[in-house]
Amino acid sequence: MSMDNATWRRHANPWSGWSRVATLPALALAIWSRVWLGWWALVPVVLVLLWTWLNPRLFPEPRNLDNWMSRGVMGERIWLARKREPIPAHHARMATLLNGLSALAMLPFAWGLWQLEIWPTVFGMTVSMLAKLWFVDRMVALRRLEEQGG
Structure with a gap:
């Protein structure tokens, strides 16, 4: 997404x-809308x-980072920089596992959208979103570790 330091903040x-x-539920609804809108979908x-790209650029910098989501976002920066600044192996394994689970869940999500089947769509979306939120929680832990100097 080509995010610079200011965009990350x-x-x-x-x-x-x-x-x-x-975003994922909105995307599912937008794709599903082809039933009602045809090509206008x-x-x-x-x-x-466009929202996915604009979202990190629209909001002002927070006053502080003392909340779960802000810590998760900043932890994700640490995760993305792990080749330059290594992170503990157990954090790397768990983040990779959760990202893999989220990606794997996109298979039933995409198939459900393609076939207009609600249950695989909802199942894939739910698993993907839960894995992503768990990933964010692990990024909070990674951020706390950095704040403690470790």
């Missing part, structure tokens, strides 16, 4: 992080994708 605003949680799909 803005994305650490809890409004940015929490509003972004709605591309409009809401493009709007959701």
Whole structure:
């Protein structure tokens, strides 16, 4: 997403992080809307994708980072920089596992959207979102570890 330091600080605003949680359900609804809108469904799909890009850039920097979502976002920065600054192996394993689970859950999600089947769509979306939120929680732990100097 080509986020610079200023964009990451803005994305650490809890409004940015929490509003972004709605992205996958919004994308599912936008894709599903092809049933009602036909090719016009591309409009809401493009709007959701635009929102995904704009979201970290729209909100002001938070006053502080003393909340779960802000710590999670800043922990994700630590995760993304792990090749330059190694992180503890158990954090790396768990983050990789959760990212893999989230990605794997996209298979029933995508299939359900393709076939217009509600249960695989909801199952895939739920598992993916829960794995992502668990990942964010692990990033909070990683951020706390950094704050403690470890």
